[in-house]
Amino acid sequence: MDIKDKVALVTGGGSGIGAATSLRLAKEGASVVVADVNEEGGRDTVTQIESNGGTAAFVRADVTDVKDAEAMIAFAKDTYGGLDILHNNAGILDGPDRYPDAHPAQWLPVLEVNLRGVILGTQYGIQAMKERGGGAIVNTASMAGLGFGYPANPVYAASKGGVVLFTASLAPLKESDNIRVNCICPGVVNTPMATAGVPGLAALNKEAAAFVESLKMIEPEEIADIVVQFITDDSLAGRAMMARNGRERELVPLPDAREWAGR
Ligand SMILES: NC(=O)c1ccc[n+]([C@@H]2O[C@H](COP(=O)([O-])OP(=O)(O)OC[C@H]3O[C@@H](n4cnc5c(N)ncnc54)[C@H](O)[C@@H]3O)[C@@H](O)[C@H]2O)c1
DSSP states (O other): OOOTTOEEEEETTTSHHHHHHHHHHHHTTOEEEEEESOHHHHHHHHHHHHHTTOEEEEEEOOTTOHHHHHHHHHHHHHHHSSOSEEEEOOOOOOOSSOTTTSOHHHHHHHHIIIIIHHHHHHHHHHHHHHHHTOEEEEEEOOGGGSTTOOTTOHHHHHHHHHHHHHHHHTTTHHHHHSEEEEEEEESSBSSHHHHHHHHHHHHHOHHHHHHHHHSOOBOHHHHHHHHHHHHHOTTOOSOEEEEOTTSOOEEOOOOOHHHHTTO
């Protein structure tokens, strides 16, 4: 799919990976809806896009809220006439007291934002894309959601593993509705989430913190480039792209849900 003149919506567009993707999609010629609970960050992304000559608008949306998820997609339709591209990217990490010691009030939001938010956004996104005859959805998962696991935060790993399998299960939408759903699985990316998370990790496990600090950080613009690859390569559906620190990006060998349908 060409990005030029399309309408894109990016959740968590007010910071890190979402801000980088919003800027890149606008540079490629899309009109971009920046959705976030962080109004200051979201409006700043819009200002940056506009000062580069691009087109963007901010909508405040909490991706865990059914009404907000529906309203952010309606905002894209009202503002730019429809929706072609959706990057379900908003996500959170919780603090250093981790499961099973942390109170459920601490870790439940991780599942809510990272998994429920993606599922809700995708539902309303698909409905809008069907009206356009197709579209592309890219979900932000994580390497933590692959077989590597993430012992320091198993709830985060579960939320991201859920995103990977949710994405893979939607592969048949390519044939039925011309909608391709894929996900990205980054290692450690140079964003406020990772840089603020390191002290938390240090409190939990010094070896893990030292390992993270030794990594060559992935820049959020590299992740935005993978989002663009998923949108523009019409052959990719239900796939996960891993971006490991210091290595080339690679597609994760997942079973193709379409081959298993009906078995
Ligand atoms: N930074 C990393 O190392 C890394 C690695 C792998 C995956 N990820 C994933 O990448 C995505 C983006 O993270 P980032 O690193 O850019 O972090 P970030 O903290 O810089 O940005 C996350 C954005 O999501 C927004 N957000 C949080 N909860 C929200 C909600 N309920 N509704 C709407 N917006 C909400 C925040 O306000 C923020 O602007 C997340 O899903 C994260 O889990 C990050």
